Amino acid sequence: MSDELPHADETPGSEPLEETPESAAAEQASPALGSEEPQPESAEDVDVSPGEPDESSEPVEAADEPAEEADEEDAEVDADSPEESEEDEESSEEDVARRAFVTQVLAGSIGAVVGLVPVLSGLIFFLDPLIRGGGASGDATAGGSVQKDAEGFIKLPVARSLLPSDGTPQQVTVEDDLVDAWNKFPNVPIGSVWLLRSESDEVTAFSTICPHLGCAVEYRGARSDFYCPCHLSAFKLDGSKDNPIPPRDMDSLAVKPGMGEEIWVQYKSFRGGISEKVEV
Amino acid sequence: MIRSLLAWLDDRTGYAGFLHEALYERVPGGARWRYVWGSTLVFTFSVQMITGFFLWTAYSPSANTAWESVYYIENEMTFGSVVRGLHHFTAQLMIVLMAVHLVQVIIDGAYKAPREMNFWLGLVLMQIVLGLSLTGYLLPWDQKGYYATQVSTKIMGNAPLIGQQAQELIQGGPKYGHHTLTRFFALHAGLLPFSLIAFLGLHLYVFRRHGLTVKDPNHAPETTFWPEQVLKDGVACLAVLLLVLGLAVWKGAELSAPANPSENYAAARPEWYFLFLFRFLKFEFVEHFGLAFGSIYVPGALMGVVAAMPLLGRWAVGHKFNVAFTWTLTICIGGLTLMAFYEDGRDEDHQAAILEAHRDAERIKELASGPNRIPVSGAVTLLREDPFTQGPRLFAKHCKGCHRYDGHDGRGRLIYAGTPDGGQVRAAATAADLGQFGSPAWMKSVVVDYSNHFSALKNAGWFKNADGQDVLDPDESEMADWSGDAESLGSEENAQNVAELVAFLVAQAAHNTRDGKAVKHDTAAVDRGRTLAVEGDWAGAINGTSCADCHATIGESFTEIGDDDADGYPNLSGYGSAAWLKSFLSNPAAGQHYGEKNQMPAYAKRMTSSEMDLLVRWLTGDYVETKVEPYAAQRMPPVAR
Numbered sequence: 001m002s003d004e005l006p007h008a009d010e011t012p013g014s015e016p017l018e019e020t021p022e023s024a025a026a027e028q029a030s031p032a033l034g035s036e037e038p039q040p041e042s043a044e045d046v047d048v049s050p051g052e053p054d055e056s057s058e059p060v061e062a063a064d065e066p067a068e069e070a071d072e073e074d075a076e077v078d079a080d081s082p083e084e085s086e087e088d089e090e091s092s093e094e095d096v097a098r099r100a101f102v103t104q105v106l107a108g109s110i111g112a113v114v115g116l117v118p119v120l121s122g123l124i125f126f127l128d129p130l131i132r133g134g135g136a137s138g139d140a141t142a143g144g145s146v147q148k149d150a151e152g153f154i155k156l157p158v159a160r161s162l163l164p165s166d167g168t169p170q171q172v173t174v175e176d177d178l179v180d181a182w183n184k185f186p187n188v189p190i191g192s193v194w195l196l197r198s199e200s201d202e203v204t205a206f207s208t209i210c211p212h213l214g215c216a217v218e219y220r221g222a223r224s225d226f227y228c229p230c231h232l233s234a235f236k237l238d239g240s241k242d243n244p245i246p247p248r249d250m251d252s253l254a255v256k257p258g259m260g261e262e263i264w265v266q267y268k269s270f271r272g273g274i275s276e277k278v279e280v
Numbered sequence: 281m282i283r284s285l286l287a288w289l290d291d292r293t294g295y296a297g298f299l300h301e302a303l304y305e306r307v308p309g310g311a312r313w314r315y316v317w318g319s320t321l322v323f324t325f326s327v328q329m330i331t332g333f334f335l336w337t338a339y340s341p342s343a344n345t346a347w348e349s350v351y352y353i354e355n356e357m358t359f360g361s362v363v364r365g366l367h368h369f370t371a372q373l374m375i376v377l378m379a380v381h382l383v384q385v386i387i388d389g390a391y392k393a394p395r396e397m398n399f400w401l402g403l404v405l406m407q408i409v410l411g412l413s414l415t416g417y418l419l420p421w422d423q424k425g426y427y428a429t430q431v432s433t434k435i436m437g438n439a440p441l442i443g444q445q446a447q448e449l450i451q452g453g454p455k456y457g458h459h460t461l462t463r464f465f466a467l468h469a470g471l472l473p474f475s476l477i478a479f480l481g482l483h484l485y486v487f488r489r490h491g492l493t494v495k496d497p498n499h500a501p502e503t504t505f506w507p508e509q510v511l512k513d514g515v516a517c518l519a520v521l522l523l524v525l526g527l528a529v530w531k532g533a534e535l536s537a538p539a540n541p542s543e544n545y546a547a548a549r550p551e552w553y554f555l556f557l558f559r560f561l562k563f564e565f566v567e568h569f570g571l572a573f574g575s576i577y578v579p580g581a582l583m584g585v586v587a588a589m590p591l592l593g594r595w596a597v598g599h600k601f602n603v604a605f606t607w608t609l610t611i612c613i614g615g616l617t618l619m620a621f622y623e624d625g626r627d628e629d630h631q632a633a634i635l636e637a638h639r640d641a642e643r644i645k646e647l648a649s650g651p652n653r654i655p656v657s658g659a660v661t662l663l664r665e666d667p668f669t670q671g672p673r674l675f676a677k678h679c680k681g682c683h684r685y686d687g688h689d690g691r692g693r694l695i696y697a698g699t700p701d702g703g704q705v706r707a708a709a710t711a712a713d714l715g716q717f718g719s720p721a722w723m724k725s726v727v728v729d730y731s732n733h734f735s736a737l738k739n740a741g742w743f744k745n746a747d748g749q750d751v752l753d754p755d756e757s758e759m760a761d762w763s764g765d766a767e768s769l770g771s772e773e774n775a776q777n778v779a780e781l782v783a784f785l786v787a788q789a790a791h792n793t794r795d796g797k798a799v800k801h802d803t804a805a806v807d808r809g810r811t812l813a814v815e816g817d818w819a820g821a822i823n824g825t826s827c828a829d830c831h832a833t834i835g836e837s838f839t840e841i842g843d844d845d846a847d848g849y850p851n852l853s854g855y856g857s858a859a860w861l862k863s864f865l866s867n868p869a870a871g872q873h874y875g876e877k878n879q880m881p882a883y884a885k886r887m888t889s890s891e892m893d894l895l896v897r898w899l900t901g902d903y904v905e906t907k908v909e910p911y912a913a914q915r916m917p918p919v920a921r
Contacts, residue, residue, distance in 0.1 A: 129449060157887065157891075159886075168681070180343055182458070183343075215427065223698050229546045230548055
C-alpha cells in the first residue's frame with residue numbers, strides 16, 4: 001500500500017487512485033515496484049489515512065461520487081440515489097430516505113437472523129453442562145459392583161477395629177463406578193479419604209482433596225499433622241486449619257453410624273478456594 | 281512470457297502492490313537487531329500452527345485416549361518426539377519472546393500515540409497466547425498437566441460472579457472428564473489460534489500503518505524491510521529454530537504418567553513461567569486476603585496497569601513510571617521464579633515426588649510398549665495393576681510405620697520423627713528393612729547374623745516396655761543362639777555349607793530380581809542346601825543340628841499349618857515365597873508364624889486382596905521386567921516448614 005499512500009496524502013480525491021493499478025499494469029510489474037519504492041516520506045506523513053483510498057479504489061461506482069465514503073451506511077444510500085434519480089426524478093428526498101431505511105432494516109434483520117441462529121444454537125449447545133447440571137461427568141448412583149447404599153455411602157475395604165487407635169490417620173482409597181459422559185467405568189478408584197479412629201472408637205473421615213486448590217493432603221508423621229505439598233496448607237489432625245493458607249478446615253465426610261466393624265463413607269467433592277463447604 | 285503472466289495476475293489480483301507493501305516497508309535508521317523480536321514471534325506462531333496441525337492428525341481427545349495417543353506420537357511414530365518437542369519448546373519460547381517484546385515496547389515508548397491501539401492489540405494477543413499454553417498443558421492428560429490445570433480451573437472458579445459457571449463450562453461438567461478434553465482441545469486448536477490469527481493480522485496491519493518506532497533515525501542510512509531487515513529477522517528465527525530443535529532432540533518434551541484422579545501427584549507445579557504466581561500464592565499475607573485476591577485481583581490489577589500505560593504515558597513522568605513499573609515487575613517475577621526453583625530444589629519431599637513422577641513415566645512406557653499394548657480402558661489401568669508401581673505405594677501406606685525399604689518409605693522418602701523442641705530427626709525403624717527381602721544377602725544375614733538382622737525390633741515401644749513379658753527378642757532365642765555360634769557357623773569349613781543353604785533358601789523364596797528378571801539357581805547347590813536344611817550335615821560344633829529340628833516343614837513348598845498343629849516355631853516351608861508371604865501378611869499372629877509373640881498387625885482386613893497381591897508381587901519381583909531406576913532415598917537435610 002505504501003506506493004499508494006503518497007498519492008492519498010497529496011490529493012485525497014479518487015482520480016489518481018484509479019490510475020494507479022492501470023499504470024502499474026501497463027508497466028512491467030517489478031520495475032514499477034522498484035521505481036516507486038524510494039519515497040522520502042517521514043513516518044508521520046504515512047500515518048494520515050491509508051485505509052480509505054484502498055476501499056474506494058475497488059467500487060468504481062462509489063468512487064465516481066466523491067461525496068462520502070467513510071461511513072458504510074452513507075455509501076449505501078449514495079449507491080441507491082443515482083439509480084433513483086435516473087428512473088424517477090420527481091421522487092422526493094423523503095421517499096428515497098424511507099425506502100433506503102426499510103432496505104437497511106430488512107438487510108440488517110436478515111443478516112442478524114442468519115448470523116445469530118447458528119451462533120445461538122452453538123452457544124446453547126456449549127452451555128450443556130450448566131443446563132443439564134452434573135450430567136457430563138460424575139459418579140453413578142447405587143448399584144454396580146460397588147457396595148453403595150441409596151444415600152451414597154460406600155463401603156470401604158477396612159475394618160474399624162483395625163484402624164490405628166493412637167490417632168495416626170490412615171489413607172483409604174474409595175472405589176466407585178464412574179460415569180464420564182458416554183462411558184461407565186465400573187469399580188475404579190475415584191478418590192481417597194483419611195480415616196482417624198478416636199480412643200472412643202469414633203471414626204472420622206476427611207477428603208484428601210485440599211480445600212485450597214485441590215492438591216492431595218498428606219500426613220506428616222514427624223509433626224503429627226496434615227499438609228498439602230502444593231501451597232503448604234497445614235491442618236491439625238482434627239482437620240482444623242493450622243495456617244492461613246487454606247480457606248477452611250479439611251472437608252469432613254459423613255461416616256454412616258451403626259455399621260459396627262464396617263466403615264461406610266459418603267464420598268463427595270467440594271469447591272476449592274472458598275471459606276464455605278459447597279459440594280461440587 | 282512469465283512476465284506477461286505475472287502482469288496479468290497482478291492486474292486481476294493486485295498482488296504486486298501487496299507484495300511491495302509487505303517487503304518495502306521503510307526502515308529509517310537502518311536495519312537493526314533490536315527489531316527482530318516481533319518477527320521471531322510471528323515465526324514461532326507459524327511453527328506452532330504447522331507442528332500443531334500435524335500433531336492434530338494423531339491426537340485423540342478423550343480421557344482414555346488422550347494420553348495414549350500422545351504416548352504413541354512421542355514414542356512410536358516416526359519423528360513424533362521431534363514434532364511434539366518442537367511444539368512443546370516453541371510454546372515456552374514464545375512466552376519468553378513475548379515478554380521480551382513487551383518489555384522492549386514499553387522501554388522504547390512504542391505504546392505512545394499513535395500506537396496505543398496496537399499496544400492493546402498486543403496485550404490481547406498475549407492473553408490468547410497464555411490461553412493457548414494453559415489449554416495445551418492439559419491435552420496430554422498426564423499427571424503433571426492434569427493436576428496443574430486443576431489448580432488453574434479452580435482459580436477460575438473463584439472469580440467473582442460467574443466464576444463457577446465459567447469453570448463448569450470450560451470443564452464440561454463439575455469434574456474433569458472426556459468433555460474437559462474435547463473443550464480444551466476445541467479452544468486450543470480452534471477458537472484460540474483463530475483469534476490469534478485475526479488479532480495478529482490487526483496487530484501487523486496497525487503496525488505497518490504507523491511504522492517502526494525509531495529512536496535513532498540517524499543511526500544508519502534509511503533502508504527497507506527487504507532485504508536487510510529480513511536477513512536479520514531470518515537469522516534470529518534461525519537461532520530460535522536451532523534452540524527449540526536442540527531442546528526437542530536432546531531434551532524432549534516430557535510426558536508424565538497418565539492422569540489418575542485418585543492418585544496424589546505431589547510434584548504438581550505449573551509451567552515454569554507461571555511459577556512466580558504459584559510462589560506468590562504461597563505467601564501467607566497473600567492468603568489473608570483470600571485466594572481470589574492473590575490469583576485474580578493482583579494479576580488482574582498488574583495487567584490493568586500495563587494496559588493503562590498508553591494513557592499513563594501522556595503525563596510528564598508517565599513514561600518514566602511505566603518503565604520503572606516494568607522493571608520492578610520483571611525483577612519481582614524473576615525473583616519469585618528463582619525463589620520457587622530454589623525452594624523446590626531444597627524440598628526433599630518435592631524432589632522425591634519428582635523422582636517418583638519420572639519413575640512412573642518411565643514405567644508406563646515399558647508397560648504400554650509391552651506385547652499386550654494399552655487396554656481399551658486406558659493406560660491408567662496398566663499402572664494401577666502394576667506391582668512395580670503400586671507395591672511401593674502400598675508399602676508407604678501400610679508398612680513404613682515400622683519397616684523400611686532400602687532405608688526409605690518405599691517411595692524414596694526418609695522418615696522423620698518430631699523432637700520435643702520442634703525439630704526433626706530420622707525416625708528409627710522398628711522392624712526389618714525389607715529392601716533385600718528374599719535375596720541371598722537377606723537369607724545369609726538371617727542364617728549367620730540373626731540377632732543383628734532383626735535388631736531393629738529393639739527400637740520398638742513394645743520391646744522397650746516389655747517388662748519381662750515373652751516377646752520376640754532378636755538376642756534371646758534358640759535361633760539367636762544357633763546363628764550366633766560364629767565360631768562354628770562362620771568357620772572356613774562351613775563357608776561352603778552356608779553358601780549352599782543360602783542358595784536353597786533363595787531358590788525356595790523364588791524371587792525375581794528387583795528388575796523383574798528371573799533368577800537362575802544352581803540346582804546342585806540348592807539340592808545340597810536342602811539336605812543341609814532338612815538333615816543338617818554341618819562341620820564343627822553345629823554338626824547334627826538342622827533347620828528342620830525346629831522348622832519342621834522346611835524344604836517343602838509353602839503349606840499352611842493350622843493353629844492346632846502349630847508347634848510354636850515359625851513355618852518356614854516356602855519361606856519368603858509369595859504364598860508364604862501372603863499367609864504371613866494376612867495374619868502374622870497365626871500359630872504357624874509368630875503366634876503369641878507377634879506384634880505385627882494382620883493385613884487381611886486392612887487391605888483388599890488385590891492390594892495384598894500387588895504388595896506381595898512387588899516384594900517378590902513378580903512383575904514385567906523393568907529398567908527403571910529404583911527409588912533412591914533423598915540425602916538432603918529436611919526443610920522445616
